[in-house]
Amino acid sequence: EVQLVQSGVEVKKPGESLRISCKGSGYDFTRNWIAWVRQMPGKGLEYMGIIYPGDSETRYSPSFQGLVTISADKSSNSAYLQWSGLKASDTAIYFCARRVSSTWYSYFDYWGQGTLVTVSS
Amino acid sequence: EIVLMQSPGTLSLSPGERATLSCRASQSVSSSSLAWYQQKPGQAPRLLIYGTSSRATDIPDRFSGSGSGTDFTLTISRLEPEDFAVYYCQEYGETFGPGTKVDMK
Numbered sequence: 001e002v003q004l005v006q007s008g009v010e011v012k013k014p015g016e017s018l019r020i021s022c023k024g025s026g027y028d029f030t031r032n033w034i035a036w037v038r039q040m041p042g043k044g045l046e047y048m049g050i051i052y053p054g055d056s057e058t059r060y061s062p063s064f065q066g067l068v069t070i071s072a073d074k075s076s077n078s079a080y081l082q083w084s085g086l087k088a089s090d091t092a093i094y095f096c097a098r099r100v101s102s103t104w105y106s107y108f109d110y111w112g113q114g115t116l117v118t119v120s121s
Numbered sequence: 122e123i124v125l126m127q128s129p130g131t132l133s134l135s136p137g138e139r140a141t142l143s144c145r146a147s148q149s150v151s152s153s154s155l156a157w158y159q160q161k162p163g164q165a166p167r168l169l170i171y172g173t174s175s176r177a178t179d180i181p182d183r184f185s186g187s188g189s190g191t192d193f194t195l196t197i198s199r200l201e202p203e204d205f206a207v208y209y210c211q212e213y214g215e216t217f218g219p220g221t222k223v224d225m226k
Binding site for chain 2: 095104112
């Protein structure tokens with residue numbers, strides 16, 4: 001059974017750093033891209049970027065380039081989303097998702113349960 | 122960059138009724154790249170439809186997708202109580218539309 005399990009709730013102060021994780025199981029983690037998606041309180045889904053754990057190739061949405069860092073460790077079947085200086089506006093639920101893709105199609109077939117990040121002084 | 126627009130923002134219907142949700146792209150997209158997701162409160166999104174019209178695993182056949190070019194539609198033929206949720210379209214595994222909330226009248 002394919003599963004993506006994310007790390008738990010985080011409460012941080014502005015300016016602090018943070019790394020959240022997404023651990024895959026039930027499939028070859030190196031063979032599918034992993035995406036990160038933000039959902040701010042009461043709002044819709046925003047695509048942040050993706051990583052290919054096989055070689056750590058990473059692509060960012062222009063809206064998130066330079067604001068976060070996406071990484072992966074194929075030895076532990078984990079992908080990460082990292083901030084170096086959190087802001088209150090980073091308060092959101094963050095989802096990871098497995099991407100199925102080819103030249104013609106791309107979609108997210110499995111999702112993590114989400115990680116709630118709250119940034120408040 | 123492709124922008125997706127969804128309408129209506131909210132659809133108020135009763136169980137048993139038909140729901141028709143629209144997703145319009147700012148420029149023509151490949152029909153193989155359009156997907157739909159369902160999200161219920163407190164839950165992760167769930168893939169419903171990929172490639173415009175292919176149902177994902179275990180998705181009931183009351184859900185169907187259609188469209189081409191810039192105009193795509195998700196249809197729920199007869200709403201069940203568990204179908205009241207927010208629905209998002211997505212283009213090529215990146216851009217999401219703003220969502221349509223289907224709530225109970």
